Amino acid sequence: xxxxxxxxxxxxxxxxxxxxxxxxxxVERILVLERDKELGGILNQCxxxxxxxxxxxxxxxxxxxxxxxxxxxxxxxxEYKLNTMVLHISEDKVITAMNREEGILEIQAxxxxxxxxxxxxxxxxxNIPGYRPAGIYSAGTAQRLVNMEGYxxxxxxxxxxxxxxxxxxxxxxxxxxxxxxxxxxxxPYSGGLKRNIVQCLNDFDxxxxxxxxxxxxxxxERVEGVTLAQVDENxxxxxxxxxxxxxxxxxxxxxxIPENELSRELGVEMSPVTxxxxxxxxxxxxxxxxxxxxxxxxxxxxxxxxxxxxEAAGKHAAEYVLEGKKAVGREIPIIATDGVRxxxxxxxxxxxxxxxxxxxxxVGDVYKNCYVSVYFGTERIIHRKRPIVAPGEMEQVxxxxxxxxxxxxxxxxxxxxxxx
Amino acid sequence: xKKRELICIGCPMGCALTVELEGNEVVSxxxxxxxxxxxxxxxxxxxxxxIVTSTVKxxxxxxxxxxxxxxxxxxxxxxxxxxRALKDVTVTAPVHIGDVIMKDVAGTGVNVIATKDVxx
Numbered sequence: 001x002x003x004x005x006x007x008x009x010x011x012x013x014x015x016x017x018x019x020x021x022x023x024x025x026x027v028e029r030i031l032v033l034e035r036d037k038e039l040g041g042i043l044n045q046c047x048x049x050x051x052x053x054x055x056x057x058x059x060x061x062x063x064x065x066x067x068x069x070x071x072x073x074x075x076x077x078x079e080y081k082l083n084t085m086v087l088h089i090s091e092d093k094v095i096t097a098m099n100r101e102e103g104i105l106e107i108q109a110x111x112x113x114x115x116x117x118x119x120x121x122x123x124x125x126x127n128i129p130g131y132r133p134a135g136i137y138s139a140g141t142a143q144r145l146v147n148m149e150g151y152x153x154x155x156x157x158x159x160x161x162x163x164x165x166x167x168x169x170x171x172x173x174x175x176x177x178x179x180x181x182x183x184x185x186x187x188p189y190s191g192g193l194k195r196n197i198v199q200c201l202n203d204f205d206x207x208x209x210x211x212x213x214x215x216x217x218x219x220x221e222r223v224e225g226v227t228l229a230q231v232d233e234n235x236x237x238x239x240x241x242x243x244x245x246x247x248x249x250x251x252x253x254x255x256x257i258p259e260n261e262l263s264r265e266l267g268v269e270m271s272p273v274t275x276x277x278x279x280x281x282x283x284x285x286x287x288x289x290x291x292x293x294x295x296x297x298x299x300x301x302x303x304x305x306x307x308x309x310x311e312a313a314g315k316h317a318a319e320y321v322l323e324g325k326k327a328v329g330r331e332i333p334i335i336a337t338d339g340v341r342x343x344x345x346x347x348x349x350x351x352x353x354x355x356x357x358x359x360x361x362x363v364g365d366v367y368k369n370c371y372v373s374v375y376f377g378t379e380r381i382i383h384r385k386r387p388i389v390a391p392g393e394m395e396q397v398x399x400x401x402x403x404x405x406x407x408x409x410x411x412x413x414x415x416x417x418x419x420x
Numbered sequence: 421x422k423k424r425e426l427i428c429i430g431c432p433m434g435c436a437l438t439v440e441l442e443g444n445e446v447v448s449x450x451x452x453x454x455x456x457x458x459x460x461x462x463x464x465x466x467x468x469x470x471i472v473t474s475t476v477k478x479x480x481x482x483x484x485x486x487x488x489x490x491x492x493x494x495x496x497x498x499x500x501x502x503x504r505a506l507k508d509v510t511v512t513a514p515v516h517i518g519d520v521i522m523k524d525v526a527g528t529g530v531n532v533i534a535t536k537d538v539x540x
Contacts, residue, residue: 047487047535049471061473063487063536067517147475150484175474175503195429199470202427203496387453 002107004079005029005321006314007095009086009262010115012041013303014294014310016069018113021314023076027321031107032073032080033097039073039080040066041117043303045144048168050195054304065303089266091287111289111317114263114277115310118256118295120165126254128160130217133224139165139253143172152176154249158226159183160214162190162197164301166253171200173251180204181245184212184228186235189366191255191392193301214250215242223248256299266290273342274298280331281348281357282316283309288325291317298344298360301394305360309344326352332404332413339363339370339417341391348413350404360396361415363389371418372397377410389417421447424465430456437461469493472502473535476521481513481538488521489535494528501526513540 005027008015011034019032038044043051046062053059056068073080084099095107120138137145137153143165145151155178159166162185170180183201188211190197201208209228215237216227230241258276260268268277269286276297277285284291293313294306319326329351334343343361359374367389374382374397382397389395397415404413422441427434439461440447449461463469471493475485494502505526511519515538522532 044536047473047475047489049473049489059471061487061489061535064517067537147487148483148485150475150477175472175499194427194434197434198427198429203470203499 001094002031002105003029004031004107004109006031006111006113006317007093007107007109008032008113008115009089009095010034010041010117010294010296011036011039011080011082012115012117012294013043013066013069013306014117014296014313015041015113015115016066016073017307017310018115018291018293018314018317019078019080020069020072020076021311022113022318023078023314025315025318025322027318030078031109032078033084033086033095034080034082035085037082039070039082042140045140045147046168047147048172051303054302055307062303069307086262089262089290091267093289110321111291113310113313113317114260114268114285114290114292114296115294115313116259116262116296118258118299120252121255121257123252126160126252128214128217130226131220133217133219133222135219135223135249136217137249137251139163139169139251142169142249142251146172146176152178154178154223154247156181156247157249157251158214158228158245158247159251159253160226161185161253161255162192162208162210163253163255164192164196166251167192167196167200169251169253170206171204174204174206178249180206181247182207182209182228184209184214186213186231186254187211189390189392193392213237217250218244223250226250256295258296258299260296263292263296268292271298271342271346273336274344276344278346279344281345281353282320283313283345284316284320289317289320291320298342298362301392305394308358309360328352332410334359335412335414336361337414337416339365339367339389340415343415348399348404350401350408353399353401353404355401357399357401358396359399359415360394362394363391363417366390367417369419371420373414373416373418374399375412375414375416376404376407377412379407383418426461426464428452428457428460430454430460439465441465468496470496470499472499474503474506476506477510478515478538479510479512480540481515482540483536483538486511486515486521486538487535488532490525490528491531491533494525494530498526498528502528502532506532513538 043062043066229237
């Protein structure tokens, strides 16, 4: 059995930042386990620019952003294993993993950081009727094929879902010579960033059809076309609005799901809203010494925030290894309500928290001219005006330790939207 | 007087901007809620530019392709010229982040550089 202080599952942006941070905070024996053949995770296939504006104050491409963290990891001489798949994590923190060279590995860790990221919602999860021909890909699969493997998955493309990966792929496929005919979005608004709608669709005159979905896929061997229809406010197709688009490829960009099979097996308590673990202010799960960060915890829009979160997870894991669990104070639950769907963290301990703590959350709909409010017990502490909030853009509020300590007796903190 | 309709990309608001042009001179910007909207509109109607990212083939490397970008933004109208110029380029490994892959791509005066290390 191998022995490490901290084992990190996943070598993407979250895993890398967590490892570097844990080392900085004094832990020596750290191991990163990555199932792909290189570190960097999904950033390796995100060759477009726009990463790192917050972290490095410049616009990098995905591989460049990953490269900076990989360099730091190598400089810090942190150990990692590639092509290594983690199969199981036990409650006493024995990690079972395997790779071709070493076979089955058993690794005893003092702390574990979950950084497995997320995966795309598949066709099976979307209930699209029609045949199952070749030519249907998730947008991320197409991205990997085009940007890393050097294949163009098709010539005439329809994209369902206006998430950022779908928008980015609309541009990428166009630049590689494919014709992207339309992007259809079930909701009345796009889940993607404005920048991507303008620079990936409008720049190339690709139409975006809101409140539309795919109701049929034609073709037995290969996709021959898809039928789009408009949907009503209950997201049900409106008869008579069907429109046929001939195409050989359908890309799906319909949301991301945190990849938590290992966490569930381990007994980690999960949030039904984020499909990620429920964590306290130290990003620790209900299993002592098991931390989570990045897209496995909740899906982010910007990698900069993943890096920040992972840095915190690495720090807290290091503190746990070096000092044990700080059994002080008590956990105050954070209630998300009135338009706020969830918060990370789910609880906060005023004694353990940093001087300032960022609470991240998402809203359930588009709201204009609203206020983000935070209540300590029944008293409103924060009341911040926001011209617009949208489900596609993560929001945050900052809680101050000194202020929270003044409210020693409260049982709940509430984060909600108010119209006035 | 010419009118151009734009969506501001400064923030999630996505203000619908209307720009009035007299020849190539911006006369007015309306529909914006803040200064950033006006700045964006002025640049976008007079000199829209973009960073272009793509990939080129790699010979003798551990990966088949390497990601690249224009070192600076280039005029929006030259995007396709840029990717066409890169179409048949093959570089030989090793490639390092920042290596110049093509000088002065499509006569824009801007170099295309590698954005990833590819070893042998």
